[in-house]
Amino acid sequence: MEREGPRLIDVRDEPFEVASPSGETPYFATLIAGLEPIVVDELRKRLPRVTFLGAERGKVFFSSDDGADAALDLLTIENLFAYVDQLVELPSTLDGLQAIEEWLARLDLAGVLRLHHGLHDVPQRPSFRITAQRSGDHAYNSLEIAAAAGAGVVRRYGWDVDLSGYDYDVRVYVTDGMALAGLRLSPEALHQRARVKHAAASLNATVAHAMCRLTSPKAGEVVVDPMCGAGTILIERARLAEPALMIGGDLHISPLEAACTNVEAAEVAARLLQWDARCLPLGRASVDALLCNLPWGRRIGSHTANRHLYPGFVRELGRVLRPGGMAALLTQEKRLITRLLEKSSRRLQVVREDHLSLSGTHPAIYLVQRT
Numbered sequence: 001m002e003r004e005g006p007r008l009i010d011v012r013d014e015p016f017e018v019a020s021p022s023g024e025t026p027y028f029a030t031l032i033a034g035l036e037p038i039v040v041d042e043l044r045k046r047l048p049r050v051t052f053l054g055a056e057r058g059k060v061f062f063s064s065d066d067g068a069d070a071a072l073d074l075l076t077i078e079n080l081f082a083y084v085d086q087l088v089e090l091p092s093t094l095d096g097l098q099a100i101e102e103w104l105a106r107l108d109l110a111g112v113l114r115l116h117h118g119l120h121d122v123p124q125r126p127s128f129r130i131t132a133q134r135s136g137d138h139a140y141n142s143l144e145i146a147a148a149a150g151a152g153v154v155r156r157y158g159w160d161v162d163l164s165g166y167d168y169d170v171r172v173y174v175t176d177g178m179a180l181a182g183l184r185l186s187p188e189a190l191h192q193r194a195r196v197k198h199a200a201a202s203l204n205a206t207v208a209h210a211m212c213r214l215t216s217p218k219a220g221e222v223v224v225d226p227m228c229g230a231g232t233i234l235i236e237r238a239r240l241a242e243p244a245l246m247i248g249g250d251l252h253i254s255p256l257e258a259a260c261t262n263v264e265a266a267e268v269a270a271r272l273l274q275w276d277a278r279c280l281p282l283g284r285a286s287v288d289a290l291l292c293n294l295p296w297g298r299r300i301g302s303h304t305a306n307r308h309l310y311p312g313f314v315r316e317l318g319r320v321l322r323p324g325g326m327a328a329l330l331t332q333e334k335r336l337i338t339r340l341l342e343k344s345s346r347r348l349q350v351v352r353e354d355h356l357s358l359s360g361t362h363p364a365i366y367l368v369q370r371t
């Protein structure tokens with residue numbers, strides 16, 4: 001049976017034309033780097049009138065007539081911006097700062113402000129802040145970029161600068177010889193949702209959601225997270241299609257208590273059990289989808305402990321997953337998991353890998369099918 005999962009997309013380093021075919025202000029979303037194809041898949045499935053314009057690592061550009069509210073409902077993105085403009089051939093010398101100030105002083109923000117005003121109340125005399133991010137080799141830092149861009153906005157609009165109580169958050173990304181400006185539309189980082197209580201190494205909700213999407217979830221499935229921690233993955237899975245039964249388990253009581261609080265707050269039906277993922281109290285071939293953020297041996301466990309944990313877990317994965325069933329596994333122990341899955345005598349086949357950059361770490365999502 002052919003799966004209808006996210007297809008790989010071309011993530012480019014080169015600037016591309018960002019022009020909305022419908023004439024509306026285009027958007028860009030920031031996301032955990034490596035999730036681009038999964039975000040594009042969510043865009044295509046959830047915004048019927050979307051046009052995908054391009055992607056670079058950590059960002060996806062699109063336009064849509066579905067309304068900004070619909071775009072704000074996306075669950076795999078971190079922030080949503082109205083696209084303002086791109087500046088190419090930005091000098092890496094100190095002249096670059098002058099170029100940034102002139103660029104912002106020239107920009108007409110009327111289109112993006114209209115979009116913003118449709119979502120947020122803004123006083124007669126608005127305030128703003130600039131946040132800048134920089135990568136590459138430049139004679140200036142991100143604070144100097146923000147100051148130069150801010151000077152440009154003040155020249156053009158005369159707004160007050162307010163770093164904490166701002167009405168408009170203008171973001172400037174400088175990557176090598178290119179700068180990108182956007183106006184933030186999302187009220188806060190969209191991944192900060194639903195978790196009332198944290199456990200150690202709680203997962204970013206957008207990554208949890210992406211893992212769930214990869215397994216092509218359907219209603220009526222039996223879904224298990226055998227190392228559920230604070231329950232983030234269970235909550236994100238419930239947003240996609242109602243499972244017949246969803247079980248989360250953990251070796252320790254304290255993450256299970258956090259999971260209990262979180263699933264209750266999110267009104268998600270899940271059974272929570274204390275267990276060892278190397279010995280699951282589940283029947284052979286009884287699970288349709290298994291989702292798991294394993295210990296990476298950094299904040300949770302150790303590499304030595306993982307050499308004992310992972311083989312038993314992979315053995316149980318091969319036993320409880322039904323033929324054709326899917327698993328999405330997140331870990332930074334890439335060599336260990338790959339070797340164990342290869343050793344499963346082709347019972348467990350890796351059908352896809354997505355390599356992420358997540359707060360200075362480089363884990364991968366392994367999508368595995370039980371043959």
Ligand SMILES: C[S@@+](CC[C@H](N)C(=O)[O-])C[C@H]1O[C@@H](n2cnc3c(N)ncnc32)[C@H](O)[C@@H]1O
Nearest residue numbers: 202203227228229230232250251255276277293
């Ligand atoms: C990386 S955390 C999972 C975080 C979770 N996805 C969240 O968002 O909160 C890994 C979890 O595996 C649990 N764990 C470690 N060894 C285990 C074992 N043998 N069986 C079950 N759970 C285990 C830890 O207690 C921890 O809560």
